[in-house]
Amino acid sequence: MKTAQQWYDEYAVSHQNETNQKIHYICVPAIFFSIVGMIMSIPSGFIQNTLGISNPMIGNWASIVMVFLLIFYIRLSFTLFLRMLGFGVLTIIGNYYLGQYLPLFITSVAIFVAAWIGQFYGHHIEGKKPSFIKDLQFLLIGPAWVLEKLSK
Structure with a gap:
């Protein structure tokens, strides 16, 4: 299994252009946000009734998916x-x-489409294909890479 740094280094290969990086700082979190919104839009009565959770911020499909994503990240x-x-x-x-x-x-679909247009424009400027073309796990690495870059 690759380390976080190995993932970041490989992701950075197609994200060298400063303009592309700036676009990613906006568009990657927007895509993540919009996907969470689309998943939260799925009716969650089953979760709330089965688990007995009445809080809509916890008892929704996005929270369930987030648990699995966090398992990926903690590893x-x-x-x-x-x-x-x-x-x-x-x-x-x-x-x-x-x-x-x-x-x-x-609203989430609109954000998703606009952010992906920005992403592909950034990669057009970069002159390199997005990393997820090589490995879909880069779709999970992108948000982590952005947070890593912005935390420095």
């Missing part, structure tokens, strides 16, 4: 796990409140 690094836990909690809270004012699924 790489405890520090990475803590960063992604914090970011994950913020995205769930943000999407909960966003859904109070706007239709969450439609």
Whole structure:
């Protein structure tokens, strides 16, 4: 199994251009946020009834998926796990409140599409294909890489 640093180093190969990096600092978290929003849009009555959880910020499909993502991250690094836990909690809270004012699924799809357009534009500038073309796990590494870069 690769270490977090090995993943970051490999991811960085196709993210050398400063403009592409700046685009990623905005678009990668936006994509993560929008995916959480789309997953939170799935009716969660089953989870709430089965587990007896009435809090909509905990009793939703995104929280369940987040647990599995955090298992992936903790296997790489405890520090990475803590960063992604914090970011994950913020995205769930943000999407909960966003859904109070706007239709969450439609808004999430719009954010998702706009952010991917930005990503592909950034890679056009970079002149290199996105890392996930090589390995889909890079879709999970991208948010961690952004948090790592922004924490320096």
